[in-house]
Each structure stands twice: as structure tokens, then as C-alpha cells.
Amino acid sequence: MEELLKQYQTVAEQQAINWVRVGHTSDFPENAGACVKYNSKQIAVYYFSRTDSWYACQNLCPHKMEMVLSRGMTGDSQGIPKVACPLHKKTFSLEDGSNLNGEAYSIATYPVRIQEGNVYIGFAD
Amino acid sequence: MQKVIVIGNGMVGYKFCEKLAAHPLRDQFQITVFGEESRPAYDRVHLSEYFTLDSADKLLLASRNWYDENQITLRTGEMITDIETKSKRVLTHKHEYFEYDYLILATGSSCFVPTIKGVDKPGVFIYRTIEDLDAIKDYAQKLKNEGKFKASVLGGGLLGLEAANAAKELGMQTDVIEFAPRLMPRQLNQAASDMLQNKIESLGIKVHLGKNSQEIVGEDGIEQIDFTDETTLKTDMLIISAGIRPRDELAVKSGLKTGERGGVYVNNKMETSDPAIYAIGEVALYNNGIYGLVAPGYEMAGVAVEQITGGEKLMSPTIDMSTQLKLVGTEVASFGDPFIENENVTAIVYENKQRGVYKRINIAKDGSKLLGGIMVGDSSDYNTLFQLYINAMKLPENPEDLILGSRGGESKSALGSVLDLPDTAQICSCEAVSKGAICDSISSGACCSFTDVVKSTKASSSCGGCKPMVTDLVNATLKSMGQEVKETICEHFEYSRQELYDLVKLHSIMDFDEALDKHGKGHGCETCKPVLASIFASIYMETANRQAPIQDSNDRFLANIQRNGSYSVVPRVPGGEITPEKLMVLGQVAKKYDLYTKITGGQRIDLFGAQLHELPMIWKELIDAGFESGHAYGKSLRTVKSCVGSTWCRYGLHDSVSFAIRIEERYKGLRSPHKLKGGVSGCIRECAEARGKDFGVIAVEGGWNLFVCGNGGATPKHAVLLAEKLDDETCIKYLDRFLVYYIRTAAPLQRTAPWLDKLEGGIDYLKKVIVEDSLGIGEELEAEMEELVQRYACEWKEAIEDPQMMKRFKPFVNSDETDDSLVFVPMREQKMPRPW
Secondary structure: OHHHHHOOOOOOHHHOOEEEEEEEHHHOOOOOEEEEEEOOEEEEEEEEOOOOEEEEEEOEEOOOOEEOHHHOEEEEEOOEEEEEOOOOOOEEEOOOOOEOOOOOOOOOEEOEEEEOOEEEEEEOO | OEEEEEEOOOHHHHHHHHHHHOOOOHHHEEEEEEEOOOOOOEOOOOHHHHHHHOOHHHHEOOOHHHHHHOOEEEEEOOOEEEEEOOOOEEEEOOOOEEEOOEEEEOOOEEEOOOOOEOOOOOOEEEOOOHHHHHHHHHHHHHHHHOOOOEEEEEOOOHHHHHHHHHHHHOOOEEEEEOOOOOOOOOOOOHHHHHHHHHHHHHOOOEEEOOOOEEEEEOOOOOOEEEEOOOOEEEOOEEEEOOOEEEOOHHHHHOOOOEOOOOOEEOOOOOEOOOOOEEEOHHHEEEOOEOOOOHHHHHHHHHHHHHHHOOOOOOOOOOOOOOEEEEEOOEEEEEEEOOOOOOOOEEEEEEEEOOOOEEEEEEEEOOOOOEEEEEEEOOOOOHHHHHHHHHOOOOOOOOOOHHHHOOOOOOOOOOOOOHHHOOOOOEEEOOOOEEHHHHHHHHHOOOOOOHHHHHHHHOOOOOOOOOHHHHHHHHHHHHHHOOOOOOOOOEOOEOOOHHHHHHHHHHOOOOOHHHHHHHHEOOOOOOOHHHHHHHHHHHHHOOOOOOOHHHOOHHHHOOOEEOOOOOEEEOEOOHHHOOOHHHHHHHHHHHHHOOOEEEEOOOOOEEEEEEOHHHHHHHHHHHHHOOOOEOOOOOOEEEEEEEOOHHHOOOOOOOOHHHHHHHHHHHHOOOEOOOOEEEEEEOOOOOOOOHHHOOEEEEEEOOEEEEEEOOOOOOOOOOOEEEEEEEOHHHHHHHHHHHHHHHHHHOOOOOOHHHHHHHOOOHHHHHHHHHOOOOOOOHHHHHHHHHHHHHOOOOHHHHHHOOHHHHHHHOOOOOOOOOOOOOOEEEEOOEEEEOOO
16 A cells, blocks of 8 residues: 555656646546546546636545545635545645645645646656 | 653643643743653543544644744653652663752553453553554454454443444454443443443443453463353453553652552642652542543642642642543443432432433432432533532522423523523633633633634633533623624635525525625635535536536435445335336346445445446446436435335235335435435334434324434434324425425534424424414425426436536546556455455
8 A cells, every 4th residue: 555655746847857648628527626547647637717727636545545536526725725535525735735634644746737728747757 | 940850741741831831930940841652742532533543643732843832841752760859850761860840740550450360462452552552453453364353341441441442443343341240330320331331232342241350361362261250251352441550650669658559649739748749640649549530630730830830729629520421422421429329319310221311410408409410322411410510500490300301392401501600610621711711712802713712711622522512602702792603604605504595596596606706705615515516406406417516526426435436326216115127127237247235224225336437337227227316325315215004014004105105206306405314104113214214204093193303313313293194195295394494494414303403492393384384484395395396307317318427437537447446355245345
């Protein structure tokens, strides 16, 4: 399980060396998540229509190690965009991956770019 | 600068630091704390919750930063081995000396381990620290991997029962062994213990009373325990929780006066026999007693701080051992002197075996005051009774009302309003916060919410038992200042659910964004989105497909997400009646998709283990065979259970199956604040268990009796009679009215029973509204239901017929692969998710 978690490390925009096209913007739901695959990784992608913002994070919920975060509900807490895990409603910031319930575990986030209607996610590998 | 050394960084040691750090003369002291555990002080009262918390940090009373910020030197993982009272210095196990002017002994207690033969075998544990719990968890996992599942707990006291619950939560079959002839012998009498035992055993924990353990038998690990009465108990592990012993070794070694049976002797200043040394908490022997509760420990810490800072505060002459807690899911409370029996005392006992409730209060013969009591199964009256007791308040004319509660009519709390309490009434006994302090913090303008009050007064920050009372006080004080107090949904909508319902209806708001723009702020969240989704569904009967992103995760995928992220499929089987052909289709579908199959409690068939991408295929086959969505994922009508009724049953009075089907078909898909279930029984034998449902119909001579609000979720409730001897049409008319009224007015996720509890006037008022139509809204409610019923559509049928909607069920946007991360393991010829 630890190995699975280690695959996911936050990538800051400037660290991204590999921008991977994961689909067209119209392939993704508004104000909800969808999942994409990159090698052995599962990445959850969210589009917030009210701010026209895109976010990406690991699909793995670090609480019980299940691939479910893309199926969680999106929202914000004091202005911080977040996702709530569908299993136990643990909430994570989509800005820095921190756990908004104050628990120790957090999630890895990835930068997203939109170019000519295509969605790209930045990876460091 | 005076040097203060605190030995022990438990709850009481920490409390001493906290109080000294907040003292005006703080600057005159240099504080050093030694803790032998590796982490800073943590909350041992809630130790059992550690298993569900995932992180020990959540239990910390304060982070290391807190000690830094308050200039307190915290030395964890360091043990004091000697106290040299003459030279006023202590020696650590690393051979370092530290000098003190004041020494505080807060070394607490250790677990008492009886001298039973074999007690040193592997597989024997104590239950005291986070490390103990880690060891228990690891060992239980190891046993389970070997196919062993039996755990026992030695000790049926407070902590023993907590340990038993923890063992059960770890998946072990658990037994409790108690030497005394009853459980919690210090707090409960025989009758209360019997009731508690019944409750615990009904949850699957076995209790063995009056057992004297002689030997723990086993080769590599342990296998069984032999008792002196020549009986034995098979077990794979043993957790000992048989009481505490004060850790007074240091004190004994350094020549301080200690008690015969342990504990460091202190006076009412918490001074030991050496005036530079104080002892507080479970190591202190005060009034010939050792007190294993946090509240007296905290009071002692406060007294010690006052004494060394030149104050005059003394320890209370008597220690109150009242306690209220939830054990193994059962409420237990004891206050004052629970056992007292003499000619000056009258005991009033209320016992309800069916509900598993036992209450006893001891009252002075002249009826003037309360002396103590016990509660098992329902301790909701504890706060009131405790206040009456601790403030020696005047009792009502009929003291039995105190525990019998509302018996029809519009009875009020024995206390009246919480504001009637004297200002000196101690509301939070852990932190010694009075009613006056709480109310002043608000009326002075320093605080304006419950959270503020907790922060500023510390009330309710420890065990949390007084939380309801603090909330009531905060709300009542705010109200008395002319401020509005209301239950808002979340940070995005400053409205109650009922207010939002009205706004959406009156302004014909059609979607979430519009609601947010007009009446909210921010982007919404997992709390307000489903509430709005439920309101839209209740007003427009829209299915979960139109605004999928605001649906709760289960509704978004029209299936229940299960432990490993797979889903369950539950088609509707109205009234539980099903043809052999349909039964076979369920079997075939389950077999084809390798689904785990189980008959539910609501007379349907659950198919578990479906992957996201399989859901549409499975539902297509089911819909082709004539099935519809069972809404098992929604806050909506689930099932209407029925017995076989007069068609087959020799006792049946009316045709309960036909009526159940009619009701289920009528309300299928109806969204509500929480899930809804119904039942129809063909006679008073009640085989459909209709009185355990949100609405229940029972056949009697001359028609149907209609019961409502029999579903309390975690707190079971029986449905109560709304109307008698109804014909089919009237019964449905009342059901229409009842359901719409509930849907309109309940709070989010509030089930029918708590909704009725909060409804002012209770069932009598509900009868007036529904049966007598006192508000004149009967027809409106019926019309609203009629419209909803007419607009029903199966949302699964909608989904599989619309390619756009089907995109939801594709696991990956950029790949046609299926999710290969799902793992199942075999179980009894079927499968289950791999354990967490």
C-alpha cells in the first residue's frame, strides 16, 4: 500500500517536464470530477465552472487507499477549492492537497493547462 | 525566577502546565516537563477512538509548538529515576540532574496486572497507552491472518468495556471476564448491570461474571483461561484492564509519605509530606482515595497552580465521581451516590426491558433533593439530573417525572430553562466552568458563538459531555440579547433547509447555480449541494440525472459506493413480492457479472461488487426484465416491507401485500431529507415490523392503524399511533399529508423520529395537522404529493437511454481500460472486498 501511495508526489507547475494531453475540455463534467490514466497512475481532474478553473490530484484516497477521489463532490471551504471523498467525506484542498479536516495525510496535486480546448496535466516523470 | 519541574506529561500534567502558562504570574516561573512516553500529552479519555482516527496526533492535547510558544521545556522519552528532596533536584535515566523549587508529581497510574499464572505469555496485553493499542491492533491482525478470532478482556469496568468494544471493532469475537458479580461494579447496581449486560450481549460481546482467573494456558501464544470454578474460556488473546495502581515508586524511593495501598499522601493544598513537592491526578492519595477520572485531576492541577503562585484555593472536601459516557454504543451514567440506601432515602426506579433502559434516582425522604442515581440505555436526562444534584436544587412535586420523562401532555424539562440555573452552577466539570462564566462570555460581547465560548472558557473542550447544555446556554443567552439563532446549512447558505425549500419554491429557482447566485455565496460543498438536490427533487420531482454534479456521490452514479469503490445494485421489489421469472433474472445477472448476493432487511436483493463501467450493462438487463431502480442509494423511499397478510396467512386480517405494493408504487422515487422506509402488517402480530419504520400500517378489525416516525437511526424508536381504523383511501390521504409535511420541514439528514422529537407539541400537534387539518393545509399537501407521484420516472431507465448521461460511468476519460485496482477476496463461496 505504501508503494502505491509513493507513486503520487505533488508536482509544482515549474517542476513539470512532461505535459500530457488527457482529453478535450468537453470530455470533462462541469463542477465534478473525472479520472484519467497516466502509466500506472490514476489522476482525478476537476473543472470548476464558476471560476473557470481546473485542478488535478491523485485519485487515491490516502485514508483507506481506494481509487475514488474523482467520484467525490467538489466545493469550497472559506474560498479554498476542495473535494470530498465519496467514502467517508474526508475533504482535501485542490490547491495544495492538504487535508482540510486537519488529519495528517494529504494528497498529491498536479498542474493543469488548457490549450486550444485540450486539457494537459504536468508530470515530473 | 522559580524553577518548576513537572514529572509526567499526561492529561493532568498538561493541565497543570496550561493553567500555569495562563497565570498572571507566569513570568516568575521556569517550567520543565518530563514525559516518559515519546509523544506529548494526549487525550486518554478518548483513547479508544484511536483505532478510528488513523493518526495519534488527533488525540494530542497540544502540539509541541504549544510548549515552545509558551516557553515550557518539554522533554519526552525521558524518565526521572530519583528525587533528591534535600538538594531539591531530580535525576533522569540519562544521568542528568535538574534542580527545582517546586516539584509536581503527575505520574498518574499504571494498569493493575493481577498475578495469574501465565500472565507473561505472548498474547497478553494491557490497555493504557497508544503503544498498547498499536500492539493490540497488530496482534489481532496477525491472529486473523491465522484464522483466529477470539479475544477476551479481563475487567468489566469502564475501561474494560471500552477495550472490549475496541477488540470487537478490530473484528474479534470478544468476551469480557469480570471478577465481581456485576459489570462496572463501582458505578452500577445489579439491576443496572443486568440491563447493560443484555445490551452488550445483544451486540455480540459475551459477558462472564463472578469469574476468578487462575491460569492462562497455551504453548506459543495463549489458548485458554482457566477459572477457579473449573470452567475455562477459549481465547487467542487477552487484554487486561482490571483497575489502576498509582505510580508512586519515585515518591516511595524518595521518602515521601504514601498510603498503605499506594498513592502519594496529599493535603487539601495538594502538598505532599515535603512542602516543595505537590502530587496531582491519579498518583495523589486525597481523602484516602485515588480518583481515576479526569475532572478531579484537573481540579487538583488548578489547586497546585494556585498554591505555588500564592493563591489560597483549596481542593473541594468531597470529590464528585459522577460520569456519563457511551460504552459499546450504550449510554451509561452515574452521579452522586448511586448506591445509597437507608431510611432517609427513597429510590425511584424505572425499568424498560424491551428498550433496555434502567434508571434509578435516590431522593431524600422529604423530597427536597437528589442524592444520586444510575442510568443505563438512555442517559439523556443526565445533564438535568446532574445539575439538580450538584446544585442541591429543589425538586419538582412529583420527582418520578425526572426519569419517566414526557408521558403525554406538554411536559417541560424539570429544570425549566437552562437559564434558571444559578450562576454558580458548574456546567463543565472537567474544566470547572460555571454557568455564569459561559453566559458572561457572551453578554460581555467577548464571544458570539458556541465555538467562541469553547475557545475562551474551555468549557466542553475535554470530555464533551456538557456540550448540549453549553449549546443551550449559548443559544438562550444570544436569544435573550435579541439575537437570532438558527441552524444554517453550511458556510454557503445562511438559511435552514426549510427556509431554502420555501425560497426555491417561491422564486421558482431551477438549479444550484441560480440558488447560489441569488441566496448563497462561494461555490457550495458536499453539505449544501445534496440539500439543494433534495429540495429540487421534492419540489419538481426531478431525477438525480438532471443535475448530477450536485447529487451526493451515490446518487450521481445511481448506486451505493462500497468499501473498495465498487458499487451495489438494488432493483425495486415492491412489497417484497417477486415472480420466479424475475428471481431467476436476478440470479442470472449476478452470476454473469460475478456479484455477491444478499437478501436485504427490506425484502430486496442486493447485488454487490459491480464496477463503475458495469453498472449501465447490469441495469440494462434488469430494466429489460421489468425491474426499476430501487433508489437504494438515495435519500428517498426505499421499501415498504410486508408480511404475507390475509392472502395466505391463517391469522391475516387484511391483504397487507397488495396494500404494501400500492404504497410502495405510489411513493417510489420520492426524495426526502433522509431515507424512508415503510411497513404493512396484516395483523397485530406485526410480522412486517411496521412499527420500526418511518411509517407503518397495521391491520386491525375495522381497518388500518397508521403509525409514524419509527426510525431513529442510531437511537432506535418505535413508531407512534397517528390514526386508527382507517380505510385504504384515508390511510393514503394521511400518508400523503404526513410525508409532504415531513419533507418540507425537516432539517437535512434528519430522520422522522428526531424530527417528531423536535416538533413542538409532538405527536398531538402532528395529529392535529394531519388528521384534523388544523392548519388548513391538508389539501395543499395532498395536491403536492399527487403532482410528485405523477411525475415519477425511473432514473436508471433515463440514464441508459441517454449516451450523454452514460459518460458518467466511464472509468477513464483518456482510456478505454477498466479500473484494475479493485481487489476482491473469496468468502463463503462468494466474494468480498479485500480488508482495509
